[in-house]
Amino acid sequence: MRTVSAKLKHIGTSLSSSSRPYSLTPLASSHGKPRNPPSPTLLNEFVNFCYQRDLAKAMNAMAAMERHGIYADSITYSELIKCCLARNAVEQGKLVHKHVFSNGYQPKTFLINILISMYVKFKLLDEAQALFGQMPERNVVSWTTMISAYANAKLSDKALEFFVLMLREGVLPNMFTFSSVLRACNGLFNVRQLHCGMIKLGLESDVFVRSALIDVYSKLDELKDAICVFNEMETKDLVVWNSIIGGLAQNNDGDEALDQFKKMKRAGFTADQATLTSVLRACTGLALLEVGRQVHVHVLKFDVDLILNNALLDMYCKSGSLEDAKSVFERMVHKDVISWSTMIAGLAQNGFSQDALKLFDLMKASGIKPNYITILGVLFACSHAGLVDDGSYYFRSMKRLYGIDPGREHYGCIIDLLGRAGKVDEAVRLVQEMECEPDAVTWRTLLGASRVHHNVDLAIYAAKQVLKLDPEDAGTYVLLSNIYANSQRWEDVSEIRRQMREKGITKEPGCSWIEVNKQIHAFIVGDTAHPKINEINRRLNQLIHKLMGIGYVPDTNFVLQDLEGEQRDDSLWYHSEKLAIVFGLMSLSSGSVIRIRKNLRICGDCHTFTKLVAKMECRVIVIRDPIRYHHFQNGVCSCGDYW
DNA sequence: CTAGGGTTAG
Known part of the structure; x- marks a missing residue:
């Protein structure tokens, strides 16, 4: 006492x-x-x-x-x-x-x-x-009021401290207390202890407690536990459904999120703003433009909801449909930092750098203060368009003008910008002067920069730094091995291969997805699983020969440009995006845009191939890789052949 | 009198 x-x-x-x-x-x-x-x-x-x-x-x-x-x-x-x-x-x-x-x-x-x-x-x-x-x-209500207040104010330690003090004073927590204190949990250990506590007190079946549990488990990356808590419930309400759908969507399990959404509707629930926001996020992750468009119809019921509109805006940006994104943005009555940041980054990622920078000026003019992420979008726009001076200006002045300290991501954008512009030395200097320790992503950026300009020594150095910090990174191993091979350093090549074997590192196969009739079709390198694969291969070969007739030369020597890391043999001909493009040509009406999402960066050969296909077939083709978007039209790409 | 779910980058 x-x-x-x-x-x-x-x-x-x-x-x-x-x-x-x-x-x-x-x-x-x-x-x-x-x-x-x-x-x-x-x-x-x-x-x-x-x-x-x-x-x-x-x-x-x-x-x-x-x-x-x-x-x-x-x-x-x-x-x-x-x-x-x-x-x-x-x-x-x-x-x-x-x-x-x-x-x-x-x-x-x-x-x-x-x-x-x-x-x-x-x-x-x-x-x-x-x-x-x-x-x-002080009774339960007094304590719970304080704990909930601290949890809402993000003073997690305070909330947990009060929870312990409450127990020591001999006051028993109720379901209100648990659902509040769970929101303040920052470690798995705490959550498990609380979970035990509520089971002991017989409070774990309360829907409020359950939805808080689902939410906190999924925020701590413990989706299995979240799903377990969800499945154990005999009666579920809308918020519980939203918790699990949101948890899955936030953990990039869009497929499962959409699946649960279907089950929710089958169980007789009607989606509200939170449901639709999560469903849109799931569509965003999977680049499901057509499904997202369907959701848009339901969003109209809640047309003043800011968060929901932001999610819709992002869905259109990430699906590469800038026209839709712009129209949503213009119609929004209220716009906050997130709306502006989303639109700026969306324009930048899709290759419309000048528009992104113009929008940034408009944003400032309308009195909205940029944040950390806004500046990232702005720097990304500069790096995309090779605007070294603008980029350096924004980077150098962000602290003074907006009070934002440059973080790793900002350095990454500038390193990328300098690297692309051939100012590799300056990029290296920047890595050295960073206040925050460079991480694997930083080194990978420098690796990218040195690769574009064929600076083999720096590429090897950067790759080794990446592997020091991220020893499981298969892509970097493959890249390093290719670099050695290109320099005839065969002993180094076999050493890298030995290391990979020893550590059991296998590279992720290249995979591309395309949405046809709201169905997703997935293609893996050298795929044989798709029902129409024979026809696709036949048509692909015809297409390649037709393109060779107009000057296409398959580029099998892309050692320093092999951003893809896919195999360096005949499978180049069958890179997953080529299969997906052919399938798109076969299945989508001639006026429609072919949109493809892939898990690896696009390689030089596929990039050239796609430009020519877009021209010859009079199609717009949009390929979203993990970092950038490529809009192919009339034989050119929005990235300006620079990625 | 006290409680749960949703948006931007990486």
Whole structure:
């Protein structure tokens, strides 16, 4: 008990209820007199004003009552506080607080709880905590109010600390407490302990607790546990469905998210804003433009919902459909940093750098303050268009103009920009001067830069740094081995291969996806599984020979350009995107855009191939790789052959 | 009187 007291004192709490913790100045003249029971007439008038949410009249009525020596009781005070909350009247709220404690009146615990929750709703956590500390007795509600307030304010340690103190004081948590404290969990250990605790207390079947559990498990990357909690439920509500769909979508398991969404509809639930946002996110991850378009129809019901519109905007950007993205953006009544950042990054990634920078100016003109991610989009636009001066300017001034410290990602953009512009030395210098330690991604960026400019020594150095930090990175091994092979360093080649064998590293096969009739078709290098594979191969060969007739030369020597890491043999002819393109030509009507998503970067040969196909077949082809988008039209690509 | 789910990059 002593430790608890000490601890509570530390947080501004006195446990001794024998001392008089209240030292507020009495407001009424009848200080010290016992309170009269409320008079029915005056009191009725007062309560009526409260119900009408007429705060000024209610306060006057209360003063009039006090002049008659009549005081409000807990119930009426609580009505007055509701009135203050409805009017967002902070000062009057504080005044009511003083009245409650005037004349030596000892308010009931529940009234103090209401006052605390009022301060929490006004976001005055210090006031709430002070009042909490002065309470003679704290019940579950008092504790839960504080824990929930800290959890919402992202003060996780504080929330967990109060949870422990609550237990030590012998107050048992209820389902409200668990659903609040779970939101503050930052480690798996804590969650498991809490999970055990709620099972012990028989509270784990509550839907609120369950949805919080699902959410926290999936945020900690423990999807298995989240799914387990979800499947064990006999009755589910909409929020529980949203928790699992959101968890899956956020963990890049779009397929499973869409599957659960179907099940949810089959179970008779109607999607709300949160459901649709997660479903859109799942579509975004899978580049499911047509499914996303269908969802758009339902989004129209909630057309003022900012978050939902941001998700819709992103879906169109990431599916490479900039026309749709622009029209959503223009129609949005309210736009926040995320809306602008999404659109800027979307334009940049799709190769429309100038538009992205223009939009950035518009954003600033409209008074929205850019954040960390906005600047990333801006730098990405510069690096994409080779705008060295602009990029360097934005990079150097971001701290001064917007108060944002450049992070690893910002350095990455600039290293990329300098590298592409051939300023490899400057890029190296930047890596050396970074305040934050360069990580594998940084070195991989430098590797990319040195590769584009055939700087073999630097490429080898950067690749070795990558492998030091990320020893399982198959792509880098393959690349390094190819670089050695190109320099006839066969001993090094076999050493790399030995290391890969030893560590059991296999590279991810190249895979491309295309959506036809809202169905996803997946193609893997040298695929044989697709039902139409024979026809696809036949047509691909015809196409390649037709293209060779107009000057296409398959490029099998792409050692320093092999961003793809796929095999360097005949399978080049059958890189997954080539299969997907042919399938697209076969299955989509001649006017429609062929959109392909792939898991690896596109190689030089496929890039040339696609440009020629787009021209010969009069098609627009959009390929989204893990970093960039390529819009092929009339024999050119939006990336300017620079990726 | 206290509680759960959704958006930008990597």
